[in-house]
Amino acid sequence: MAPSGAIAISDDARVDRSAEAPLFRVFLKDGGSLVSYGEFARVENQVVFSMPTSTSPDNPSLQLVNISADVVDWPQTDHYSDSTRARRYLATQAEGDYALLTGELAQALNDVALTGDAAERLTIVEKARKTLAEWPTTHYSYRNDDIRQMVGMLDEALAGLRAATGSATFDLTFVAGVAAPKPLAPVLPTPTPKEAIEQILTAARLAGSPVERVSLLTVAVGAVDRDAATLPADWAARVKESLSAEIVREVRIDREYRTLSQRMLKLADQRAADADVRGVSTVLSQIRVRDAAMGASRPDTINSLVAEVEVRLDAARRLRLARDHWAFRQTVVRQYLGAVDVAFRNFAKLKPPLEDIKSLAGSPPAALTAVRRVAEDILALTANVVPPEECRTTHELIVSAAQLADNAALIRRDAVRSADLTRAWNASSAAAGALMLVARAEAEMQELLRLPQLPQ
Numbered sequence: 001m002a003p004s005g006a007i008a009i010s011d012d013a014r015v016d017r018s019a020e021a022p023l024f025r026v027f028l029k030d031g032g033s034l035v036s037y038g039e040f041a042r043v044e045n046q047v048v049f050s051m052p053t054s055t056s057p058d059n060p061s062l063q064l065v066n067i068s069a070d071v072v073d074w075p076q077t078d079h080y081s082d083s084t085r086a087r088r089y090l091a092t093q094a095e096g097d098y099a100l101l102t103g104e105l106a107q108a109l110n111d112v113a114l115t116g117d118a119a120e121r122l123t124i125v126e127k128a129r130k131t132l133a134e135w136p137t138t139h140y141s142y143r144n145d146d147i148r149q150m151v152g153m154l155d156e157a158l159a160g161l162r163a164a165t166g167s168a169t170f171d172l173t174f175v176a177g178v179a180a181p182k183p184l185a186p187v188l189p190t191p192t193p194k195e196a197i198e199q200i201l202t203a204a205r206l207a208g209s210p211v212e213r214v215s216l217l218t219v220a221v222g223a224v225d226r227d228a229a230t231l232p233a234d235w236a237a238r239v240k241e242s243l244s245a246e247i248v249r250e251v252r253i254d255r256e257y258r259t260l261s262q263r264m265l266k267l268a269d270q271r272a273a274d275a276d277v278r279g280v281s282t283v284l285s286q287i288r289v290r291d292a293a294m295g296a297s298r299p300d301t302i303n304s305l306v307a308e309v310e311v312r313l314d315a316a317r318r319l320r321l322a323r324d325h326w327a328f329r330q331t332v333v334r335q336y337l338g339a340v341d342v343a344f345r346n347f348a349k350l351k352p353p354l355e356d357i358k359s360l361a362g363s364p365p366a367a368l369t370a371v372r373r374v375a376e377d378i379l380a381l382t383a384n385v386v387p388p389e390e391c392r393t394t395h396e397l398i399v400s401a402a403q404l405a406d407n408a409a410l411i412r413r414d415a416v417r418s419a420d421l422t423r424a425w426n427a428s429s430a431a432a433g434a435l436m437l438v439a440r441a442e443a444e445m446q447e448l449l450r451l452p453q454l455p456q
Helices: 074-092 092-114 118-138 146-163 193-205 210-226 233-272 277-293 301-338 341-359 365-383 389-418 422-448
Strands: 022-029 035-039 041-043 046-052 062-068
Touching: 022 046, 022 074, 035 062, 035 193, 046 193, 062 210, 074 092, 092 118, 118 146, 193 210, 193 233, 210 233, 233 277, 233 301, 277 301, 277 341, 301 341, 301 389, 301 422, 341 365, 341 389, 341 422, 365 389, 389 422
Parallel strands: none
Antiparallel strands: 022 035, 035 046, 041 046, 046 062
């Protein structure tokens, strides 16, 4: 684990193997604290950590806890965390790092002895001195006194080397000595079973999520049952009764808010489908009134519900505008549809002969001539009609269908004259296309007359 700051280490701490236990503390502004098994994580404005819910030193039961960073006493929490890291560093790798440091120093001194150039000797000693002076700050002030003595020894050597080389200047970074260590925060004892349960209750009080709160309360009930033999009997009975009542209350509140959400969303959906903008707005007001009457116990649920209803409100406004526009344009649309109604009646006459061409069932010359004549009538009619914007696609479908019907009759006639089956199939394709486009034009015509609806 990489050290991060200078911490004073007592002789007692150096032999305390219990420092290996990865127990951190999250101190609260109200004076309490929560145990974190291992390092905690700060994500945006939340603090997430695993909290022991049992006192087993080897394999404790753990519960994931998520609390607001605003309730944390950060100066005290950070200092205790640094102290915990320092103890763990000391118990695992401090001596090895110190051995590497002294080995590097011995090598530097050996290089000085083997170097004949005075300026090069001065550079080697200055570098060694700088390394020594910076080492305690990044290694929790381990062997701070020993380091200070070695720095003093090198300062004396530097003075002599500078005199020997005639150097009258020196780097100001060498003036500072070894930084004084900060005091180590005392180790807090492992919580007793009763204290562990009280910490669970504190975490439940601070939990932002109802689901997490119920989970913690349930864990606390289990801890009371598990450690009943070591807990004060009256206290355990009172706490368990209170916890059971609190769990029942939380579950009831969840059920009430879930019912409220379902009812309000259903009502909002109905009113949005009717383009009732005021009605959906009323739902938002009802949500706020009901939430206040229920004690505003689920802010996250209400925020999510309000966001969902606001989506419905936006949809209702869009639908209201679409229906107003539809009503405004109905006169123009109906005028156009009245103008092309003859075309649709003529297409009804064309369907039987086009089906014959499509299925290669046989088409008398008179029938083919009639198809071409009716198709030309439709094209002449549509050429004299200017469709409004919303009817343009329908108009294009009518024109394309008439052109395909005419082509189908013409190609079928050529196929009959030449007894060419390939041409007959080409005519079939043209007839199928004409029938399909007519069906689409009829469907779009009906859609133009239909009151706009919310998308499914």
